[in-house]
Amino acid sequence: MNAEELRQLKVDKVVDARGVACPGPLLEAKRAVTGVPIRGVMEVVSSDEGTTEDVPLWAKKVGHEYLGTVADAGLWHIYLRRGK
Amino acid sequence: MIGATEMETGEHALPELAEEKPTPHGLSMVVFSGELDKALAAFIIANGAAAMDLPVTMFFTFWGLNILRKDGPVTFASPKDSTEKMFGMMMPKGAKHLKLSQLNMGGLGTRMMKRVMTRKHVMDLPTLVKTAQEQGVRFVACTMSMDLMGIRKEELISGIDFGGVGSFIDAADSSRISLFV
Numbered sequence: 688m689n690a691e692e693l694r695q696l697k698v699d700k701v702v703d704a705r706g707v708a709c710p711g712p713l714l715e716a717k718r719a720v721t722g723v724p725i726r727g728v729m730e731v732v733s734s735d736e737g738t739t740e741d742v743p744l745w746a747k748k749v750g751h752e753y754l755g756t757v758a759d760a761g762l763w764h765i766y767l768r769r770g771k
Numbered sequence: 772m773i774g775a776t777e778m779e780t781g782e783h784a785l786p787e788l789a790e791e792k793p794t795p796h797g798l799s800m801v802v803f804s805g806e807l808d809k810a811l812a813a814f815i816i817a818n819g820a821a822a823m824d825l826p827v828t829m830f831f832t833f834w835g836l837n838i839l840r841k842d843g844p845v846t847f848a849s850p851k852d853s854t855e856k857m858f859g860m861m862m863p864k865g866a867k868h869l870k871l872s873q874l875n876m877g878g879l880g881t882r883m884m885k886r887v888m889t890r891k892h893v894m895d896l897p898t899l900v901k902t903a904q905e906q907g908v909r910f911v912a913c914t915m916s917m918d919l920m921g922i923r924k925e926e927l928i929s930g931i932d933f934g935g936v937g938s939f940i941d942a943a944d945s946s947r948i949s950l951f952v
Contacts, residue, residue, distance in 0.1 A: 708893040710819045714902065717822045741819070748823045 688755045693766050696754070699727035705734045705762065712738040713745055716767075720751065723769045728754070731765040739763045746770075797826035797946040801939060804952055805834030805863060806872035807881060807896065813952040814899035820948070821906035828942035829903070830934075832913035835952075836922050838900065839912060840865045845926040855921025862920070865928075866896040904930055911938050 688696075702719045704712035712733045723729045729751075731742050742765045743753040754766040798820040802813050813829070820827050831839055842865040851859065863869050874880035888895060894902070904910070910931040917923070917933075924933065932938070943949045 706892050708891055710815055710822060711892070711894060713819060713822045714906075745823050 688766070690755075690757045693755045693757050693764070696728050696730075696766060698730045698766075699723050700729045702729065702731045704738065705732055707733070708735055709737050709741070711735075713741045716742055716745065720767075720769055725769055725771065727769050729767045729769060731767070733763050733765065734761060736763065739765060742767070793945070795945055795947040797828075798948045798950070799828045799939065799942040799946040800830065800949070801951045802829050802831045802835035802838065803833050804872070805837040805869060807869035807884070808871050808873070809952050810835070810838050810866070810869055810896055811899070813950075814896065814903055816950065817903050817908050818899060818906060821903065821908050825948075826946070827903075827906075827908040828911060828939075828946070829908060830911045830913060830939040830942065832916045833920075834862070836912060836916055836920065836927070837863045838866050838869065838896070839910065839927045839931060840922070841926055841928055842867055845923075847923055847925060851921055851923075858920050859922070859926075866900050869896065900928075909942075911942075913939075 700719055700723045702712075702715050704715045707715065712731060712735060716729070716731050720729055731738065733739070733742075739756050739758075743756075745751075746753045746767050750770040752768040752770055754768055756766070757764040798817065800813060800817060802810070804810065804813075817827050817829055840863070869881075870878065871881045871884055885895070911934045912922075912924075912927055912931055914933050914935055
């Protein structure tokens with residue numbers, strides 16, 4: 688999905704992990720995903736660039752679909768679709 | 772007839788069982804070091820692995836045991852001898868009191884590092900320990916080092932197992948990643 692498509696997604700849950708360092712955003716994503724409906728969309732907002740690697744890898748490992756990342760003004764918005 | 776069926780199943784069961792050894796999965800770690808920076812690395816990796824749904828076992832031995840010590844006074848079931856008391860006094864009492872392995876500078880470097888960690892929102896070690904436990908990371912304290920250093924069960928945090936090298940090898944053999952920190 689391109690940046691425009693990602694921005695227009697209907698997001699079921701936003702995880703605000705701004706200002707949190709590794710492994711914080713990953714832990715917050717893991718905690719939050721249980722509150723997202725199956726096939727629902729979760730957006731993780733992080734100020735830590737490592738999160739753009741960590742969250743997609745985590746998603747793949749545990750069975751969520753990684754949709755893409757939008758970089759914007761020092762923040763990264765990572766979009767996922769909950770798998771199970 | 773029933774007996775024959777059972778015999779057949781029995782003959783087939785053995786080779787199949789042998790083949791069905793589960794694929795190694797998860798992370799096992801020896802936490803040998805009792806310094807702040809090394810403990811941080813160990814716990815960040817453990818928490819990351821647990822977040823990625825890997826089963827994690829951390830085996831604490833030697834200086835690493837100090838990370839699991841409780842902060843504050845402990846009543847012992849039986850009194851410690853003088854060597855045990857000395858060890859107990861000289862070693863850090865828990866995750867909050869560890870020093871950096873480098874640039875400690877009599878505690879100055881450690882204090883600076885902790886300040887920077889707070890400013891940059893890096894989780895502190897006690898929080899990482901607690902989060903690891905909440906995520907189901909298994910802690911095993913090495914009973915041989917405990918005995919050697921005079922560390923008693925009652926001075927360690929709750930929710931941990933106690934074991935020897937066999938316990939680590941068992942965890943390592945069934946995990947795919949194994950680290951020594």
